[in-house]
Amino acid sequence: MTTRAIATIGAVVLAVAFLCIAGVATLTGAASACSVITTPSGTTGRYDAEQLHHAKVIVTVGVQNDIPVRGQIIAVATALQESGLRNLGHLGENNDHDSLGLFQQRPSQGWGTPAQIMDPEYAAGAFYRKLVTIPGWQTMPLTVAAQAVQRSAYPDAYANWEGDANVLVGLVSGQPVGSNGTGEQCISIGGWMKPVQGPLVSRFRTDSRPGHDGVDIAAPKRTPIHAAASGLVIRVVCNAHLVNGDPYSCDVDGDPVTVRGCGWYIELLHPDSSVTRYCHMVRRPSVEVGQQVAVGQIIGQVGSSGHSSGPHLHLETHTSHPATESNAVDPVGFFALRGTDLPQPE
Secondary structure, three states: OOOOOHHHHHHHHHHHHHHEEEOOOHOOOOEEEEOEEEEOOOOOOOHHHHHHHHHHHHHHHHHHHHOOOOHHHHHHHHHHHOOOOOOOOOHHHHHOOEEEEEEEHHHHOOOOOOOOOEEEEHHHHHHHHHHHHOOOOHHOOOHHHHEEEEEEEHHHHHHHHHHHHHHHHHHHHOOOOOOOOOOOEEEEEEEOOOOOOOOOEEEOOOOOOOOOOOOEEEEEOOOEEEEOOOOEEEEEEEEEEEEEOOEEEOOOOOOOOOOOEEEEEEEEOOOOOOOEEEEEEEEOOOOOOOOEOOOOOOOEEEEEOOOOOEEEEEEEEEEEOOOHHHHEOEEEHHHHHHHOHHHHHH
């Protein structure tokens, strides 16, 4: 396999801290703090229409073959490394043997005929057919799974594209992502983003609330909550009861004095084995246990169910699964390590 990648794009990936999907206001206003991937009109500063089309093909073929989001991300990252998301043919002496297409697959190694490999839909399908034969690919580091398929001379290079692939899969699959309030929608190079916009109104385990295992971000009721990173839905729960133990509905507002529990909440398990928990949703979350979600995908809406005094998102981060009090860590530091700043307290 060739390791052909576009040098200028690679340099930007290493140098820029964030990837953004910018709105029209960003194009006509002040300079963005993030590099631009695309705008609603299709104008790009990172990827052109051809590359976005090929990402869309890879994702679509994945969906048609019931490949979960993680597999789609692996495939897009692989194509970014191998071809820069371009359907490359032979390039004379610079070509790596008989490698062709988005994934630089070789007819001589049984990937198909040259005509088949140059068909992006066929190439994506061939990649997925090989991927699903790799035992445990769903939980492998991306670069390990990609290398098991590709057998590249540079196996570590695939990891460089995981952040971009997270963003592109979420973008071309039509899953909306959150706005930072300036017309931009930013995802860190590691593939993480703020799940909701709003001020931080309560911190992690303060002196007055030592049992508060997360942070509270205020936002209006029914504000969309986005997956902070790609992952697997492992829990969808209604957790609300009166102080005397009697059950209490999660479909109505709770109370900070008489009601206990997290209300409607979900947990996502991420590829690094970390877990994020999202509490107090206004109604049952819009995802199901066992569902793969992409970074930025809407998973629910802000509410005030359970032990709550008003609409907000209670966000917890845990270093391992299952999520427990002992492995809960401050989300502010957790997100900072992944290139994303949570709102600062008012």
